[in-house]
Amino acid sequence: MSSIEQRAPQNEQGAPASGAPLLSYFRIFTQALNIAGTLLILIMAIAVNLDIGGRDFFNHPIPGVTEFIGLSIVAVVFLQMANTLHEDRHVSNDIIIRLIANSHPRLTAAIYAVFHMIGAFLMVIIVIYVWPILVEHYQRGYYAGTAEVVEIKIWPFMAVVVIGAATTAVQFLLDARRMVMQAVRRGTADA
Amino acid sequence: MSDVGIGALCFLASLVLIQSGMNIGVALMLLSFVGVWAIKSLAVAGKLLASSVSTSIASDAYAVIPMFVLMGLFVSATNMGRDTFDVAALVLRRIRGALGMATVAANAVFAACTGTTIASASVFTKVAVPEMMRHGHTPRFSVGVVAGSSVLGMLIPPSILMIIFGVIANVSIGDLFTSGILPGIVLAAAFCLTILLLAYLRPGFVAVDPTALKGEYHGPLEGASRWRLIVKMLPIVVLVGIVLGGIYGGFFTPTEAGGAGALTAFVIALVRRELTLKIFWQLALETGRVTAAICFLLMAAALYSQMLTLSGLPYTVGQWLQQAELGFFAILIGYLVVLIILGCFLDSVSIMLIVLPFVIPLFEAFGTNLVWLGLITIIAIEIGLLTPPLGLAVFVVKANLEDQRITTWDIFMGTMPMTITMVVVLVICVLFPWLSLVLVGQKWGWW
Numbered sequence: 001m002s003s004i005e006q007r008a009p010q011n012e013q014g015a016p017a018s019g020a021p022l023l024s025y026f027r028i029f030t031q032a033l034n035i036a037g038t039l040l041i042l043i044m045a046i047a048v049n050l051d052i053g054g055r056d057f058f059n060h061p062i063p064g065v066t067e068f069i070g071l072s073i074v075a076v077v078f079l080q081m082a083n084t085l086h087e088d089r090h091v092s093n094d095i096i097i098r099l100i101a102n103s104h105p106r107l108t109a110a111i112y113a114v115f116h117m118i119g120a121f122l123m124v125i126i127v128i129y130v131w132p133i134l135v136e137h138y139q140r141g142y143y144a145g146t147a148e149v150v151e152i153k154i155w156p157f158m159a160v161v162v163i164g165a166a167t168t169a170v171q172f173l174l175d176a177r178r179m180v181m182q183a184v185r186r187g188t189a190d191a
Numbered sequence: 192m193s194d195v196g197i198g199a200l201c202f203l204a205s206l207v208l209i210q211s212g213m214n215i216g217v218a219l220m221l222l223s224f225v226g227v228w229a230i231k232s233l234a235v236a237g238k239l240l241a242s243s244v245s246t247s248i249a250s251d252a253y254a255v256i257p258m259f260v261l262m263g264l265f266v267s268a269t270n271m272g273r274d275t276f277d278v279a280a281l282v283l284r285r286i287r288g289a290l291g292m293a294t295v296a297a298n299a300v301f302a303a304c305t306g307t308t309i310a311s312a313s314v315f316t317k318v319a320v321p322e323m324m325r326h327g328h329t330p331r332f333s334v335g336v337v338a339g340s341s342v343l344g345m346l347i348p349p350s351i352l353m354i355i356f357g358v359i360a361n362v363s364i365g366d367l368f369t370s371g372i373l374p375g376i377v378l379a380a381a382f383c384l385t386i387l388l389l390a391y392l393r394p395g396f397v398a399v400d401p402t403a404l405k406g407e408y409h410g411p412l413e414g415a416s417r418w419r420l421i422v423k424m425l426p427i428v429v430l431v432g433i434v435l436g437g438i439y440g441g442f443f444t445p446t447e448a449g450g451a452g453a454l455t456a457f458v459i460a461l462v463r464r465e466l467t468l469k470i471f472w473q474l475a476l477e478t479g480r481v482t483a484a485i486c487f488l489l490m491a492a493a494l495y496s497q498m499l500t501l502s503g504l505p506y507t508v509g510q511w512l513q514q515a516e517l518g519f520f521a522i523l524i525g526y527l528v529v530l531i532i533l534g535c536f537l538d539s540v541s542i543m544l545i546v547l548p549f550v551i552p553l554f555e556a557f558g559t560n561l562v563w564l565g566l567i568t569i570i571a572i573e574i575g576l577l578t579p580p581l582g583l584a585v586f587v588v589k590a591n592l593e594d595q596r597i598t599t600w601d602i603f604m605g606t607m608p609m610t611i612t613m614v615v616v617l618v619i620c621v622l623f624p625w626l627s628l629v630l631v632g633q634k635w636g637w638w
Contacts (some may be wrong), residue, residue, distance in 0.1 A: 034476065034479065037479045037483070038472075038475045038476050038478070038479045041257045041261065041475060041478055041479055041482065042475055044254055044257065044258075044450075045257075045258060045261060045450050045453050045454065048254070048258065048446060048447055048449075048450030048451075049450050049451060049454050051447070052443070052447050052450065052451055056442075065251075066251045067251075069251040069254045069446070070249045070250045070251045070252075070253070070254070071249055072254070073248055073249065073250075073251075073253045073254050073256075073257070073482075073486065074244075074245060074246075074248060074249045074486075076257065076479060076482055076483065076486075077248070077482065077483045077486040077487055077490070078244075078483075079479075079483075080479040080480055080482065080483035081483050081487065083479075083480065083483075084479075084480045084483040084484055087480060089480045089481075089483075089484055090214045090215075090216060090217075090484050090487070091214075091215050091216070091484050091485075091488060091538065091540060091541070092209075092212055092213060092214050092215055093209055093210060093212060093215070093536070093537055093538060093541065094212040096210060096211060096212060097211060097212035098212075111211070111212070112212075115212070115213045115214065115217075118213070118217060118221060119214055119217045121221075122217050122220055122221045122224075125224065125237070125240060126240065126241070126244055128237070129237040129238070129240050129241035130241045130244060130245055132241075133241055133245060157249075158245060161244060161245055165244070
């Protein structure tokens, strides 16, 4: 909930024309991930209720629901991660930085630029280390569930982690760039 | 540097970075990664990082988070909070301070449908504050009661904080939920008692206009038949029954209760015609964002606690405390005081993430009942939500106030009696573990 990003939405549309089409494709892509994540949550809710209904009314729980939900929650997190960041909804304690935001707007922007770059760095590390897991799961066909009853392949969920983390890294970099521009811009920063 | 030193350094650095406004999940995860790298090796750090993001929360137990968030958002989107307040105000109208108590009562019921203090605070700021001021209560008292009683949201299940505690401490979330029921009722009753006492002893604090305390009530339900009240209350009673009854009766796991609750809340909102497709989609999007934010923190917490364990820091601190021959009681008091102090600076979730991996092994060594520990931890942290400078509940009330003449300071001052009441209830819960454990069916006492 950092106030500085809420105060400066115009920077987003006002981005230089050179990167603009690419930027809008990226925005569409993160929104698509976001919609997929939201649909996945609704599917999870439906699956839980079908499982309850099947168990209580037909004495027959639906196999695989538990496993599917467990894997889905990870996918939801990474599908929503970039959008959550874009909407500035990740949790942070900005009381202190908000105190200096008014008197030192450019310093604040610089600090945020560093934070965002660190965020991008972390996401890249996640991609680097989850990638081998994805490859291994894909090649060996690992699944969750009961053999020959319900076999839910795990690799697509790992792929979501990799894609989500990579997308979030880009989002962090975009935010960092915006903050850098705010930090180096002259004169207008004190407006 | 020794492993313990690395652990301690990471712990301190996490406090500093989080305080400075960095994304908490990123800060914790990166520090833990670097910590494990320094203690073991880069390969180990990478493996642990990968498993924390890909498998640490890959269990259906964690789906409890989106389910209850979805349910809470559905409930908040309807007027169920207002209805509960209206009915409570009418039923209690003959008692001095009725509207204050109605706010507490409605908050207690509402808390059983949502998992966060934030939801309760924002709904009742809009519902109860204008009504109380219209009936001649002071602004301070009106906002104070709302901010104070909103903490019931975290104590009465479902509760996001209980879920997080359960995950980090590896305690049954169902048990934690059940343990919150009685203390939640006790706290609500204590709030009502405080309001009653204020109404008799400090009427000037409660009302600008003394007639407000005579119990004259002019609300939308004035003169309504008993039937109409029952119909008004039916949806929320059904919802609470399904969620709490389902968990307590053992029909549902917490995740299932959340799923069934979300479906019920959805149907209620549909029947009441309070849900458009647009609102529905927005609520679903919001659920995704909240889920992503919380779950990312949990992933970070998983890595952080592994890093701490590898560093041996909690063990060393445990040894050190043992040598100091502080008894269980002294450590407990110290722990609660630290929680309340941290609550003045950090939000509840961060406190749990940073502190719990440390203290859980300590308290386990004493054979502490972790369900009880979870409950008093949550109450202590929630006290921090009401105290300056960072009283999150107070800020939420402020953000939702239409009357901007009421300052944050007014809210802090108005909340003071409620904060003191919470401290008293915390002491009661510490002294009588029975209160938290009897419904769970566990027996434990620390003296």
